[in-house]
Each structure stands twice: as C-alpha cells, then as structure tokens.
Amino acid sequence: MTTTDTGKRTIISEPQPDGAKALSDRLNWLRAGVLGANDGIVSVGATLVGVAAATPTVTPVLLAGIAAVVGGAISMALGEFVSVSSAADSQRSLISRVTELVLGDRAAANRRLVEGYREQGISESTAELIVADLSSEAAVRAHLHQDYGLDEDEVLNPGHAAYASAIAFLAGALLPLLTIILLPIAWRIPITIVAVIIALAVTGGLGAKLGGAPIRPAIGRVVVGGAIALVVTWGIGSLLGVVVG
Template sequence: MTVSAEIPQTHKGEAHASNLSGRLNWLRAGVLGANDGIVSVAAIVVGVAGASTNSGAIATAGAAGLVGGAISMALGEYVSVSSQSDSQKALIEKERRELAEDPEAELEELTQLYEARGLSRETAATVAAELTQKDALGAHLAMELNIDEDDVVSPWHAAGASALAFTLGAVLPLLAILLPPASMRVPVTFAVVLIALALTGALGARIGGGSIARATVRVVIGGAVALAATFLIGMLLHTSGAVA
C-alpha cells in the first residue's frame, strides 16, 4: 500500500505562508500612504478654502499638494528600500561566497544553529545535511539571516506603490472640496475625510492585528486636528487681510 505525504492543514485563522509578513507590510504601507494622502491634501485644500472661495486657487493648491506629495513619498520610499535591498543583496552574496569557499564549515555552522534551537546534535546534523542537499543557500539565509533570496524588495515597486497609494488617498479630499457648492465645501470635506480616515484606521488595525477602535479614534482625532488647524489659519489670514 502506498502512503502519500500530505501537507498538514493549518489551524483556522493562522497564516503560515513564508511571504505573509512581506505581504502584510506592503498592505500596511499602502494604507499608511493613502492615509498620508488624505490628511495632507485635505489640510491644504481646507486651509486655502478658509482663506478664499476661489475654486481655481483651491484646485491649484490641492493638485500641487497631490503631485508634490506623491513624488516625495515615492522618492523617500525608493531611497529607503534601495538601502534595504542593497544590504540584503550583499548578505546573500556573502553567504553564497562562504558556501562556495568552505561548505564543510558552513554545514557545521548550520548544525550548531539548529542545536541552539533545542535539537539534539544528531537531529540537528541530519536536518542541516538534508536542507543543505536541497538548498544550501536558502537554508543558511533562512536560519542565519531570516531572509529569502526571492523576497528581496524592489525599490521601484516600493516607490510606485507608495506614490499610487498617496495619490488615491489625495484624490478624495480634492474631489470633496471642489464638487459641492461653495457654502458646503468645508463641511462636506470634513465629513468625507473623517469617514475615510476612520476606514483606513480600521483597515490598518485589522491588517496589523491591533485594536480597531483605538486605531480609528487616533487617526480620526489626528485628522480632525489637522483640518481644524489649517482651516483656522486660513480664516485668520483672510480676516487679517493677508489673503484677498
């Protein structure tokens, strides 16, 4: 009778995919990028609306904030991820070189690492030998550095995703301030933005496994303070005559 090996079923609600952490980080970064776009552009357009009812001025300021913010987010993400990517690639090449120059020493190192995790010497040696035979580099990267050769981050992908997330978030307050009648612009924008922030806060907490209520309250209060502050500044500039 032939017995086929089956992949163990994971517990419901538990994620065991090797790249799950990376996917969650991307999702979280996307939510944060959209949140930044919402708050920053909303604060700009509400501030201008507090000083002027001119639709052209509001649209110009909002568009400038959207484009400038998206580019800034993309550049910042590109620089940050480039450093991370370069570091990962250097570590991978170092490990590959060490395996080529002294495979026996590397096998012993892997065995000792498994021993340090609680395996007996015999079991650790068996595990290390089998993993080395299958994928020596992958085994060392996973055990020593907790990285995967296939998961090296792309600076271009990160920059594009960051710019896109920011843009999607920024479009919302820009439309909310321009579409309603002049007398309703600010109240509608406040309402739309705070609802959007509540949703992004809840989604971010859901992804991160934190308290949805606390995260939602934090982001809504922070957004409300930002909008109120910029609107007040705009009103003060208008009242003082600094802005016609």
C-alpha cells in the same frame, strides 16, 4: 516537522499552507497601501481646507489641490523608493556575505548550521546528516533562513514599492480634492472635514485589522491627528484670508 531541501530553502519547521507566504506578502503591501492612502487623505485634505479658508475662489483651491496631489504622490514614491532601495541593498550585501562564508569555509558554515538546528531541538546526528546533504546553494539559503529569516527570493523591489505608494496616495487624495471642488462654497469646508474624518476612521481601522492591532485606539489616533491638521490649516488659512483680503 520537515527537514528536507526544497531546492529553494531548507525548512526546519512545521509545514505551512502553500499560500501562507503569498498571503503574508499581500497583507504587507495592503498595509503599506492603507498608510499611503491615509497620508494622501490628511496632507491633501489639510492643504485644501487651508486654502479654501483663505479664499472663496475655486481656482486657487483647485491649483493648490493639484499641486498637493502631484507633489505628494511623487514625494511618497521617491521616499519609498529610496527607503526600500537601502533595505534591498542591505539584503543583497547580507546574501553576499553569507555566500562568501559558505563558499570560503564550508566546514565552519556547516558547524553553524548544525548548532542552529540543535537549538531547534534536532539531534546532532540528524542535524549533521541534513547539513552534509546540502548543496552550496541550499546551504546559503539555509543560513539566510536560519540566521536572518531571509530568502534570496524575498529581496525587496524598490520599483514596486514606489508604484504602490504613489497609487495609494493618489487614491486617498482624490476624496478631499473632489469633495472640496465639487461642493457649493458654503458647504465645501465642513463637508470636506467630515469626509476626511470618516475616511481616516476607515483607513485607520483597516490598517489596525490587517496588522492585528486594537482597532479603536488606532482609529482614535488617526482621527485626532487628522482633525488637528485640519483645524490648524483652517485656522491659518482663515487668518491669512483676513490679512490679505
């Protein structure tokens, strides 16, 4: 067990590999990327299948596809930026409150830290020695880590989140767009549907594996949901094609 101040956070836990946090961060971004790609596959695929069912002409399908890709990527980026910005604002507000507590009433802050360490199994005398040796900055980091599992260096970055979300959406959207544009008219809808289903199965399985969840149920959910979206838009497009035509 480590009870030393690293200069960045006070650690009262079993030692972890040096790359554990970095690996965790990469996995979180990868899971977010998988979800973004999944959205691109479903939304753009469903839009293209619906328009292709309404008209055999390539131009309307291409225009609809480009609009869906661009609009979807911007929407994903904006939504992620707003969401992560709100979360980051909350984190900064929390850090500010903890800092005010430590600087305004260090004795009360130290008592809370000692109580927290005692709950972890540290003796009161040892906990008091640890807390007394902390600088104000280290005390703030210790409070954030102990009470909220947060580090000042871990505040979320809205720009990174928006960029990653948009890129992931674009990557997923390219499959149905290229499939339905490049294939012959007679085959474009059925092959696009098959390609979308396969891609959803892959992303669903990958997302479940990264999150440590059962793979088969995850694949089943995304495949069924995607299939429903494709069937509904295909039906609407076919109906409108007949009515308009």
